[in-house]
Amino acid sequence: MGKNILVAHGGGPTAVINCSLQGVVEAARDSGKVDKIYAARFGAEGILAGDLIDLTDVSPSAIAKLSHTPASAIGSCRRKLTDADYPTVLETLRKFEIDCFFYNGGNDSMDTCHKVNELAKKEGLDLRVIGIPKTMDNDLEITDHCPGFGSAARYAALSAAELALDASGLPIHVVVLELMGRNAGWVTAASAMAARLTDCEVLTYLPEVPVDEDKMLADIETRYAKGRGLLVTVSEGICGLDGKPLADTGIVDGFGHKIPGGTAQHVTDQIIQKLGLKSRAEKPGLLGRASIPYVSLPDREEAYAVGKFALESALNGESGCMVAIAAERTPQYSSSLFLTPLADVANVEKKFPLEWIVDGNGIAGTFFDYAVPLMGGDFPEYALLRK
């Protein structure tokens, strides 16, 4: 008799989270060792409610569409499980006779995953628990990078380049671009690619370095004066010298995190009022994690691979681990997968290296050595005839 498996999504989606689901489902089918394939409808909410989607007989063509479906195709949630919830989780796992449980998420979700595994062991449940990494923020430890980051970074890089060309081709205002990333500046750093891809001046601010607003405005004034157009890219979570966010929406998420936002508009208002320059703020927001046309192909492939590897690892008897990625960048990019204990990644946040931030408003070449292969590498060459 084959195994029954359950896949769940936790937290915010990425542009390739469904590719990991596709990897699990197709590997399960290929293995010949899986009976029932379940997905939790809306993540932890579905698990707690015993509301599972039976994917066992879903057509291969519908599963194939997952590769270009944004957001979570099975639904996700931001509910943080409490100690009181875990017995209910185990109840659902028992009811549906689940043998292998895959939780696809970030460091919050890996904590959930770890607790489910510990409780299952304690209660003598014969359960394999494997975490599948996912976060556009790239803030999981141990793994070289996270599936979802490469696509979010490609979105940031190309969008910033496109805005930079707009700003330098019609140089009437300072364009300020706000990008996602509460505490980790990985995605915003990718936007600094715009300076390499265009003729525009670019200033980039990450949440890792407190921003001196007076210096920021002085730098904006100086760079704008060069007359090549100016793009300023900011992480939604940047803070002032007092350690407080420059702006926030006043909303708190399910994990108790305050949701930043309005940072670009705040900077734009300062530029207009204090420098007397025209300025406009752009905030693609969730599009940075949902856009399919900007997906990085290596990211898509790796997202699929971690799902497949998770399934195979569980069938091999592994448990209590997260799939992680090891990468080689020379002479050319290649990656491989391995397992790391959930305890080592749960609730740990990988910060952007401070030494990769130059003068508080630029990004070092070492970051691009790291990130360009993850973004797909194949950046367009633009025609800049106005030079």
Next chain:
Amino acid sequence: MGKNILVAHGGGPTAVINCSLQGVVEAARDSGKVDKIYAARFGAEGILAGDLIDLTDVSPSAIAKLSHTPASAIGSCRRKLTDADYPTVLETLRKFEIDCFFYNGGNDSMDTCHKVNELAKKEGLDLRVIGIPKTMDNDLEITDHCPGFGSAARYAALSAAELALDASGLPIHVVVLELMGRNAGWVTAASAMAARLTDCEVLTYLPEVPVDEDKMLADIETRYAKGRGLLVTVSEGICGLDGKPLADTGIVDGFGHKIPGGTAQHVTDQIIQKLGLKSRAEKPGLLGRASIPYVSLPDREEAYAVGKFALESALNGESGCMVAIAAERTPQYSSSLFLTPLADVANVEKKFPLEWIVDGNGIAGTFFDYAVPLMGGDFPEYALLRK
């Protein structure tokens, strides 16, 4: 002896404006009748300053890159020419011995184009003047649609669908998407495609219909309660019952138009404060006219074709006209080009038909019959396993 030609860009760019430039340049080279190919550096500013870019010997491979270069590759400006400027324009045309002048822009630019043509005739200058249509706003009269609109509409439709999936896959907030379009709702209307492509509820508000904010909030509350996630799409320029914009940036552009903005954030604030729902505003802004990965292929082809047709028309002795597009939609989409007098399109704004707006918050199927072929038609099918 061959002709000398000059191309200039006016106003805001589109994602395919450079394709029209490519069409002019490649047709000029193919004709064997053109000596010098000039472009105005930063539009009217370059013409007034006598600052032209000589494209005559630019390599074919550099010209080919125009097809995927956003913004204006030669530079544009928002300067509105005054009566005092026109003699200077003619001076530059004389100095560079220009035989054919092509101005690529919207209805403001067609007015400029018309005045140059009239003055040249009056002064006995042997000059051919042809307008090349361009505007993401789709608000030029006579022509079935404008190059640039199809790509902006595709951006709006796909981005809205991606956000809608994000909103219905993790239904914790009402997502409000702001799209460009000051007075004409063509692009925002395209975002209503999201309801056809996803399982999400979608409400769409155009600038053509004054918005009753109380009714808007009541509709948002009702639709959100269905539990399928809610996306609200708004044009940056929507006005309240008092006829005033719900929000504006306080900035005035070079043509004297007040720049709207912050509309989505305003609606989001109302949703949070008055309905007690979580909400977030997204504003991709200029990305809606600059994004290359979302370009509509028929739009790219037509943008090239209008440039080529403009060149050929001028060489055939035509002047004082704009290239316009005629389209057939049944049994399948096809388009052809014709010339229309500049006087008929200068400063005229084509409005979105009121009868295509349903209940003030939805878009009629007739709009999609009109617009889907322009957006490229090939919309993705998403995997929605959570249904």
